[in-house]
Amino acid sequence: MRNWHRGIMTVFGVVLTYWVSSGLIMAVYDATDSTQVWARQGGGPGARLNDAALDAAAIPPPNALAAGITAAQATLGNLAVASVDLRMIGSTARLEFADSSGNRDSMGRFYAETGAPMTQQDADGEGGRDPDYVVRRNTLKDWHRGNIAGMTGQVFGLLAGLSLAALGVSGVILYFKLWSARRATGRRGFFWQARESIWRRLHRSIAIVSAALVLNIAISGAILAFAEIQLNVFLQYHFGVAPYPRPTPLPPVSGGLLPHDVNAMLQTAYRAMLMRIPDARVVAVQLVVRDDIAKGLVTLGGGIPKTLAFDALSGVPLSDWATTGVQVGHGYFADWHQLLKRIHRGDIIGRFAGRFIDMAAGFALLYLVISSFVMYVDLLQRRRKTGRKGFFWR
Numbered sequence: 001m002r003n004w005h006r007g008i009m010t011v012f013g014v015v016l017t018y019w020v021s022s023g024l025i026m027a028v029y030d031a032t033d034s035t036q037v038w039a040r041q042g043g044g045p046g047a048r049l050n051d052a053a054l055d056a057a058a059i060p061p062p063n064a065l066a067a068g069i070t071a072a073q074a075t076l077g078n079l080a081v082a083s084v085d086l087r088m089i090g091s092t093a094r095l096e097f098a099d100s101s102g103n104r105d106s107m108g109r110f111y112a113e114t115g116a117p118m119t120q121q122d123a124d125g126e127g128g129r130d131p132d133y134v135v136r137r138n139t140l141k142d143w144h145r146g147n148i149a150g151m152t153g154q155v156f157g158l159l160a161g162l163s164l165a166a167l168g169v170s171g172v173i174l175y176f177k178l179w180s181a182r183r184a185t186g187r188r189g190f191f192w193q194a195r196e197s198i199w200r201r202l203h204r205s206i207a208i209v210s211a212a213l214v215l216n217i218a219i220s221g222a223i224l225a226f227a228e229i230q231l232n233v234f235l236q237y238h239f240g241v242a243p244y245p246r247p248t249p250l251p252p253v254s255g256g257l258l259p260h261d262v263n264a265m266l267q268t269a270y271r272a273m274l275m276r277i278p279d280a281r282v283v284a285v286q287l288v289v290r291d292d293i294a295k296g297l298v299t300l301g302g303g304i305p306k307t308l309a310f311d312a313l314s315g316v317p318l319s320d321w322a323t324t325g326v327q328v329g330h331g332y333f334a335d336w337h338q339l340l341k342r343i344h345r346g347d348i349i350g351r352f353a354g355r356f357i358d359m360a361a362g363f364a365l366l367y368l369v370i371s372s373f374v375m376y377v378d379l380l381q382r383r384r385k386t387g388r389k390g391f392f393w394r
Contacts, residue, residue, distance in 0.1 A: 006266040012159060012160065012163035012259075013376075014087070014382075015159060015160045015163070015374060016163060016167075016369050017363070017373075018158055018160070018354070019119030019144070019160040019221075019361065019364065020159060020365045020366050020369055022140070022143050022144040022221045022360055023144055023217070023221075023365075024138050024363065025140060025144075025360070026137075026144055026220055027345075027346075027355065027358045027359040027362045028359055028362075029135075029136075029137065029337035030345075031288070031359045034065075045374060048249070052262075054187075056088045056283035057088045057090075057091060057283070058088070058281045058282055058301070059071045059086060059087060059088050059111075059112075059116060059282055059283060059284065059285065060093055060113075060265035061270060062086065062263070062267045062270050062285065063267050065093060066263050066267075067114055067115070067195035068095070068110070068111065068112050068113045069112060069115065069262060069263050069266065070115070070263060071110075071114065071115025071116075072095050072097070072108075072110035072112070072115035073097070073113075073115075073262055073263075073274060075108070075115065075117070079099065080099065080257045081098070081099065081107065081257065081258050081260075081262065082099050082256065082257050082258060082289065083098045083254040083258070083286065083287060083288045083289075084096070084097055084098075084258065084262050084266070084286065084287040085097075085098075085263075085284065085286045085287075086112060086284065086285045087283060087284035087285075087286075088283055088284075093111070093113055094109055094110070094111070094112060094118060094263065095109065095110045095112040095115075096108075096109045096110075097110075098254070099253075108216050112349075132340075144157075145157055145225070146225075146226060146389035147228075151217040151229065151232055151233075151236075154225060154228050154229045154232060155229070157225040158222060158225040158226055160225075161188055161218055161222030161223075161224075162222050163309070164214070164221070164222075165171055165215065165222055167218075167251070167362040168211060168214045168218050169216040171211070172215075173279075173319075175204070175207070175208060175211075180348075181266050183269075191194055202367070202371065203367075203371040203372070203375065206364050206367055206368060207368055209364070210360075210361055210364035210365070213360075213361035214361065214365055214368075215356065215366070216264070216344070216361075217344060217358075220340050220343050220344035221344055223335070223340060224340060224344060228270075228379060229329075230243040233242055234321075243337075254288040254290070255289050255290050255292075256288045256289035256292065257289065258287055258288075258289055258294055258312075259313070262378075265287050265294060265313065266285050266287065266296070266312075268296065268310070268312055268313065269285050269287070269297075269312050269315070270282060270285055270296075270298065270311040271298020271315060272315035272317070273308060273310070275315070276308065276317070280298075280300050281301045281302060282299070282300060282301075283300065283301040284299040284300055284301055285297070285298050285299075286298075286300070287312055290320060292312070293311060293318065294312040294313055295307050295309050295310065295311065295312055296309070296310045296311070296312040297320065297323075306323070307320075307323050308323060309322065311325050346361070347356055365390075
């Protein structure tokens with residue numbers, strides 16, 4: 001067990017240092033935000049969109065917005081459009097275009113009635129949310145989750161979580177083995193002194209005190225990282241299923257470029273919904289390309305928001321993964337994924353208390369990683385003085 005513990009730390013030490021450091025930076029960033037903007041964001045973009053759909057106003061018929069839609073698209077010139085999103089933000093109809101990268105900020109957002117550009121704050125409808133704060137926080141999240149390096153970064157994030165969980169479990173087992181041995185000699189204290197470096201003494205004490213917090217971060221983080229990889233595989237390669245319910249209305253993910261006549265496709269999808277459900281309260285219409293088909297995803301508001309898919313050119317009903325596994329909303333408890341993120345961050349026990357406990361766990365983890373490096377190098381130097389030059393030993 002000791003060899004496993006030491007070996008894992010040696011192999012994955014650098015990866016762990018990165019993830020611990022980036023997670024700690026996020027924890028400090030959030031815990032020191034006096035307004036707690038992160039908490040007002042609810043359960044993430046999906047849950048916020050769902051909650052908004054519950055009470056959202058119906059969009060005007062797309063044919064009544066034709067002039068504004070045409071003007072907005074003309075602003076883009078000859079840029080190829082991969083997805084379109086028409087929905088209500090408060091009492092305002094918002095039109096959003098994205099290119100094939102899927103980046104929502106790549107092409108812009110517009111007032112659907114006039115085609116005039118929208119500011120980010122008006123387009124997101126967050127009621128005073130600081131756009132710069134959100135951009136900075138999302139950047140930190142991308143670095144921490146590994147998204148900045150795509151699938152490779154996400155895989156390393158999973159390895160970091162699994163290795164940290166293994167270190168936590170093996171560390172607890174080693175501690176209880178030593179504790180049992182001490183109890184057998186009549187020494188029953190949970191902490192003990194020995195002739196050893198301050199690094200080793202603090203390492204053991206901090207590990208004992210923070211074990212539960214470390215295991216929570218490791219296990220929940222590993223599950224979240226695996227779900228992130230699974231979702232990425234599903235979205236990019238259409239393999240498997242989405243690991244957690246998808247939000248409604250869904251931020252469009254498109255697999256190709258749309259035909260040019262956005263106006264006609266929005267109107268076709270809208271009419272197809274009304275033919276199927278005449279009294280439908282349509283709160284969003286989205287255009288995407290999936291399976292080489294231009295699809296119109298039409299979202300209904302009400303008690304349980306749902307999305308139906310249609311061929312955007314003919315209006316024929318279609319199946320689409322956005323129409324299944326709909327996330328109900330209601331903030332953090334929208335689904336297991338949102339709940340697990342709260343557990344991972346610590347704010348499941350409260351906005352301020354949870355964040356500061358999370359920050360304390362981050363500092364403890366950072367010390368454990370650094371002290372492990374220090375002790376490993378110390379042991380390596382001692383071994384080399386005896387002529388044993390291997391990086392690993394039994």
